[in-house]
Amino acid sequence: MTSLSAPQPAPPFAIVTGGSTGIGQHLVGALAAAGYRVAFSYYASPEPALALVEEQTARGHSVIAMPCDVGIKAQVESFAEAVVAWAGSAPDLLVNNAGIQTWSPLLELSEERWDAVLRTNLKGCFLNTQIFGRLMAQRGSGGAIVNIGSGCNKHAFPNLVDYTASKGGIEQFTKSAAVELGPYGIRVNCVAPGAIATERTAEEAPDYAAQWSPMTPLGRVGTPADIAGPVLFFAGPAAAFVTGQTLWVDGGVFTRA
Numbered sequence: 268m269t270s271l272s273a274p275q276p277a278p279p280f281a282i283v284t285g286g287s288t289g290i291g292q293h294l295v296g297a298l299a300a301a302g303y304r305v306a307f308s309y310y311a312s313p314e315p316a317l318a319l320v321e322e323q324t325a326r327g328h329s330v331i332a333m334p335c336d337v338g339i340k341a342q343v344e345s346f347a348e349a350v351v352a353w354a355g356s357a358p359d360l361l362v363n364n365a366g367i368q369t370w371s372p373l374l375e376l377s378e379e380r381w382d383a384v385l386r387t388n389l390k391g392c393f394l395n396t397q398i399f400g401r402l403m404a405q406r407g408s409g410g411a412i413v414n415i416g417s418g419c420n421k422h423a424f425p426n427l428v429d430y431t432a433s434k435g436g437i438e439q440f441t442k443s444a445a446v447e448l449g450p451y452g453i454r455v456n457c458v459a460p461g462a463i464a465t466e467r468t469a470e471e472a473p474d475y476a477a478q479w480s481p482m483t484p485l486g487r488v489g490t491p492a493d494i495a496g497p498v499l500f501f502a503g504p505a506a507a508f509v510t511g512q513t514l515w516v517d518g519g520v521f522t523r524a
């Protein structure tokens with residue numbers, strides 16, 4: 268007599284934009300370790316993306332990477348088509364993480380730089396949310412979207428006017444998208460990191476930790492791992508009734524005036 272076992276549900280499927288380095292790279296690993304199949308986009312540097320796929324595959328995880336400029340609709344559509352074909356379904360989770368930042372006084376900020384920052388950070392969030400949100404809505408079993416904002420838009424932040432405008436936009440976009448997508452069972456939340464030590468921040472300021480730690484009530488800068496926990500929280504069942512929220516993950520640094 269043969270014993271019949273119930274069919275196993277497919278593992279959940281997550282998208283991470285800008286997964287090749289920094290916070291995104293850590294998110295890819297954390298989501299894979301939590302049982303997700305992960306597809307991530309990258310932009311200019313294929314080497315770290317391919318190394319990450321290799322590393323995760325060696326650990327037995329299902330991870331793929333594709334180049335995709337998050338600010339170009341046709342590229343996001345091609346990315347979505349390819350990764351949905353790979354996974355065989357719409358994603359359960361989208362993390363809008365891709366972002367760029369440079370410092371410039373307002374009076375010297377070029378129009379090109381303003382456009383690049385707003386296009387990558389804010390339009391990228393919109394395009395991915397619309398394209399993957401439609402797929403989630405069509406599938407009909409809900410989903411979660413987590414947008415990576417920034418603690419620095421909590422207060423005025425000189426020399427970052429383009430960046431803070433984009434991240435303030437993400438916070439508001441999160442609320443409006445949550446209201447519109449709620450009826451489809453899609454929850455939309457925002458994780459707003461404070462000072463997080465990554466390769467990029469080390470390149471920008473070698474004394475990054477020394478600069479930020481004394482100002483931070485918890486006495487240190489954050490790590491990409493500090494961001495993964497809140498993203499997994501918003502993605503999972505513990506946050507089943509949470510939508511439209513921004514969680515400040517900054518060790519308290521932007522809470523002080």
Ligand code: NDP
Pocket residue numbers: 284285286287288289290291308309310311312313335336337338364365366367368387415416417418459460461462463464465466467468
């Ligand atoms: P990194 O520069 O390390 O990583 C950025 C990622 O985004 C890379 O994978 C990069 O790909 C990708 N990317 C850049 N432009 C595009 C684009 N047009 N299309 C697709 N992907 C793109 O940054 P962090 O890890 O530090 O930051 C990640 C997110 O967290 C950003 O949204 C940032 O604003 C936010 N954040 C970070 C903080 C920090 O202290 N680190 C603090 C607050 C918020 P590639 O390398 O191939 O170009």
